[in-house]
Amino acid sequence: MAKLRASPSGPLKGTVRVPGDKSISHRSLILGALAAGRTIVSGILEGDDVLSTAGALRALGAHIERTKDGRWVVDGLGLGAMREPGSVLDLGNSGTGARLTMGVVATQPFTSFFTGDASLCKRPMARVTDPLKRMGAQILARSGTRLPLAITGSEEATPIEYTLPVPSAQVKSAILLAGLGTAGETTVIEPEPTRDHTERMLRRFGATVHVSDEKADGKMQRRVTVVGEPELRPAPVQVPGDPSSAAFLAVAALILPGSEVRIENVGMNPLRTGVFESLREMGADIRFENERKDGDEEIADLVVRASALRAISVPAERAPRMIDEYPIFAVAAALAHGTTRMEGLAELKVKESDRLSAIANGLRACGATVAEDGDALTVEGLGGPLPGGANIDAALDHRIAMVFLVAGLAARSAVTVDGTETIATSFPGFASLMEGLGASITPMNR
Numbered sequence: 001m002a003k004l005r006a007s008p009s010g011p012l013k014g015t016v017r018v019p020g021d022k023s024i025s026h027r028s029l030i031l032g033a034l035a036a037g038r039t040i041v042s043g044i045l046e047g048d049d050v051l052s053t054a055g056a057l058r059a060l061g062a063h064i065e066r067t068k069d070g071r072w073v074v075d076g077l078g079l080g081a082m083r084e085p086g087s088v089l090d091l092g093n094s095g096t097g098a099r100l101t102m103g104v105v106a107t108q109p110f111t112s113f114f115t116g117d118a119s120l121c122k123r124p125m126a127r128v129t130d131p132l133k134r135m136g137a138q139i140l141a142r143s144g145t146r147l148p149l150a151i152t153g154s155e156e157a158t159p160i161e162y163t164l165p166v167p168s169a170q171v172k173s174a175i176l177l178a179g180l181g182t183a184g185e186t187t188v189i190e191p192e193p194t195r196d197h198t199e200r201m202l203r204r205f206g207a208t209v210h211v212s213d214e215k216a217d218g219k220m221q222r223r224v225t226v227v228g229e230p231e232l233r234p235a236p237v238q239v240p241g242d243p244s245s246a247a248f249l250a251v252a253a254l255i256l257p258g259s260e261v262r263i264e265n266v267g268m269n270p271l272r273t274g275v276f277e278s279l280r281e282m283g284a285d286i287r288f289e290n291e292r293k294d295g296d297e298e299i300a301d302l303v304v305r306a307s308a309l310r311a312i313s314v315p316a317e318r319a320p321r322m323i324d325e326y327p328i329f330a331v332a333a334a335l336a337h338g339t340t341r342m343e344g345l346a347e348l349k350v351k352e353s354d355r356l357s358a359i360a361n362g363l364r365a366c367g368a369t370v371a372e373d374g375d376a377l378t379v380e381g382l383g384g385p386l387p388g389g390a391n392i393d394a395a396l397d398h399r400i401a402m403v404f405l406v407a408g409l410a411a412r413s414a415v416t417v418d419g420t421e422t423i424a425t426s427f428p429g430f431a432s433l434m435e436g437l438g439a440s441i442t443p444m445n446r
């Protein structure tokens with residue numbers, strides 16, 4: 001296992017770009033594979049997760065290649081023209097890759113087998129298999145709900161109206177993708193809106209998608225409907241930088257005194273920016289410059305300056321808009337003045353690891369005082385650097401690995417992270433990019 005040590009560092013300075021957005025990268029390949037003809041994707045994340053999805057789509061018959069200039073070309077087959085994969089689809093560490101691809105094959109008249117790494121095989125799949133079964137797919141899963149699993153798609157799928165029991169863009173997207181291969185209208189109702197990249201891209205590829213906000217039992221909910229069996233047309237995709245990756249740099253710059261970092265071309269989809277909102281509430285000096293729209297998505301350059309942070313309470317309803325960023329946000333909270341409380345974190349327990357305990361245990365090992373209480377997390381800010389000196393196991397979770405490397409930069413003693421190869425799932429080149437800004441992250445002897 002690869003091991004990295006992050007040592008107390010001086011200010012971070014410079015201008016960088018982060019790799020492409022993971023969610024949009026997966027979707028660009030999937031929609032490209034479902035459209036008849038050639039889709040060109042620029043700025044794609046060449047991380048292990050996205051490569052796993054590319055592998056699965058190739059096995060289903062799509063041609064996907066990287067050109068010399070770094071763009072990706074997807075030659076899609078058209079809806080309904082996929083072929084039965086000759087071997088097991090291995091989605092590695094990727095929940096998005098697995099769940100969205102399950103939606104794709106749920107309406108294809110053949111059998112596909114899915115597996116993943118030890119982390120993915122632990123993650124709950126009933127949230128996707130339940131609605132897909134209601135649409136007509138036959139699914140057999142280990143222990144009823146885990147990978148490996150097999151899906152035999154239904155050629156005559158039934159459109160459903162489905163209220164999401166958990167706020168999950170992966171589940172919503174799996175149902176909408178299955179809805180493409182289903183005659184009639186398939187509707188997903190979201191009590192709490194989640195990232196809407198699928199809806200935006202589906203429209204761009206020629207599908208009809210209706211989105212409306214409505215009141216039910218006094219509460220707002222979002223209704224998303226896709227009209228089945230569209231002619232999907234290829235459309236060029238320009239993938240913005242991943243705001244979830246930018247959040248690691250932003251927090252590092254905020255907590256290392258004297259830092260000033262510019263992160264260019266970051267995706268600013270309003271359903272993804274909860275972490276920046278929360279950090280600004282804490283007093284963070286984060287500016288959005290050059291705000292623009294490129295293709296389907298809002299984009300900006302972020303200018304982040306080291307700031308004195310004050311504790312806040314993060315309301316549960318913000319959780320879907322910063323779900324992947326709580327781990328790094330908790331580091332900012334640990335260095336802030338006062339006690340920060342985050343509520344509504346149940347979904348963190350079923351990510352690449354149980355992130356609620358991983359954050360709590362890791363921060364405690366670094367010398368912070370942290371309490372888990374149901375699905376809430378309370379972090380007592382030290383008002384300055386963490387003691388550090390911890391050795392953290394990333395446990396196949398890329399974000400946990402990066403979180404504690406950032407923590408180590410702002411600690412009194414170095415933090416070592418084991419299993420850092422997992423960082424390549426979402427942020428290849430993380431350590432060298434951070435070093436380029438002035439951080440001290442060094443490989444350890446095995």
Ligand code: S3P
Pocket residue numbers: 022023024095096167168169170171173195323324347
């Ligand atoms: C994602 C949705 C979120 C997020 C994940 C990417 C997506 O997962 O945590 O990193 O691309 O749709 P859930 O749908 O499980 O909330």
